[in-house]
Amino acid sequence: MFIAGGTNLVDLWKYNLLHPKLVVDINHLPEHRRITELEDGGLRLGALVSNADTAYHPLVESRYPLLSKAILAGASAQIRNMATNGGNLLQRTRCYYFYDADVPCNKRVPGSGCPAMDGYNRIHAILGASGECIAVFPSDMCVALAALEAVVNVSGKNGGRRIPFADFHRLPGDSPEIDNILQHGELITSIDLPEKGFAQNYSYLKLRDRHSYAFALVSVATALELEGDTIRDARIALGGVAHKPWRVREAEAVLVGKKADEAAFTAAAEVLLTGAVGLKYNAFKIELAKRAIVRNGMMALHPETQLPGAQPSA
Template sequence: MNNFDYGAAAELKDAFIQVNENAANAFLAGGTNLIDLLKYNLVKAEKLVDINPLPDYHGIEETSDGKVRLGALLTNADTAYHPLIETNYPLLSRAILAGASAQIRNMATNGGNLLQRTRCYYFYDANVPCNKRNPGSGCSAIPGYNRTMAILGTSEYCIAVFPSDMCVALAALDATVDVSSAEGNRSIAFADFHRLPGNTPHLDNNLQHGELITGITLPKKGFEKNYSYLKLRDRNSYAFALVSVATALDLDGDRIKEARIALGGVAHRPWRVKEAEDLLQNQTATRENFAAAADLILKGAKGFEHNSFKIELAKRAIIRNCMMALHPESQMPGAQPSA
């Protein structure tokens, strides 16, 4: 870890002034991923600007048009257990609680969750080539041990996956990311926030230096009646997803009025395919129709030497999770999941 200066900002304007003094300066909130990156010398900071003292971004508020805004500095735990989120956006609550550990969720912030880096083991090993860490050096995962890597949206430059659980639910809910900078404010549709690797895998998202996530806006529709979050991993505690699925359904009897399906653990960003969701519209909620949607979602999926199993695993996970969304009570502790 390199030596760095520390500064705290009590006002947003001051935070921008401090971080823009040097391109190597960075904002600090929960720090649950950033500190690891510093310890491993994967990033270097001249100064960390602590934004926790900012007063306006630690809560949850309902907007005049019925939407809900999550403060970027609110912790993951406080978000997941907030009565408004548990009641109106239970899919988001479930996804958050599937991630990390209780200790990390108590510290990690909503804004930071969107900005976390991949947990690819080659990215964390400074002794091997990695295009995310050192652009142009190569991707060690492609010829290496790639069991946990991506099967969708890959490129010859990178097959790493984005690790967040929370973001899979936010993608399914069509959230919006609220961003501020010294130049003003802007909103980014969640689908446009994270990037595929292409030939610039070192760029995880479309946030610019000096921009700060101040909030996440959730649409009024929370799919609170029929939803499910399924996370398949090597162990049930404190492990990243091999495949995860967020499903949100709007039903009229057994007819699907609207469907949302987002995948995690399979790509460089949360993965949604609108064509598959449109296929389900006005269809009966059956295993066969969910299987057809799964085929569309996984169209073009490409496995590597050690992770080809994830293609079939993802298909089965999509079908199972859509069936679980028909009966959200199946997710309660002690309940048996749908077959």
């Protein structure tokens, strides 16, 4: 296994959930520790750049503020100083049952069962789940990357390839132990952001049980392109609700050409949550997600209100 920041790998090792025979430290690879501009106007984020250095990088803050806000909503300052961009994409679920080696878990031991189905499932999935697994993907950074339509660059023994972000993570289906489409031995080298960063109208909203160092019950990344008060382009991605960041392009299409108001965001929320299924303890997340989408859409109209100490616009 590869180790960079180690903020998830070491935890899993300590919890007796991973037993790597060989750990390869990749921190000495300097070419993956840079943030560079691309010829097409985009930005390349090295896989070994820390989450903190990415969030506070001047080009990320100015051109992709949605990504900066999402990263800073995750974990703690100490963890962000260690965690890497590549590792953020590869972190495992924070399901209570997955982290308990003494109980069954289909993600940990395929075919052993999923206690969350009938157990305490408050933090679990309402979209894209299967009869094998209802865990959710915990990343904040990845929700913003999904909305921005990033591309993941990987390298392996068969050469390199570019993976659209929407295709990188997978839903559980019958094999919940497989989180993404990386092949054995492949390494994430960088993440490419397109030129379009939605720097004028954006918002990241994370709803959680406590203000810091907590995973999302529901999170929303919203990016808008406006002409006056009319929406010309829209991106909405949800976190905390599925096995991967959740986007529904039909929901975004509902917004295009509409006036940017609560009615439009409410209509989009209904489409985005189509097919959502609540269980005993997490059914509240369906309505919570709908309200969060509307609230975050309105926040994206005035991103300056998200600055520290700022007061909401009248």
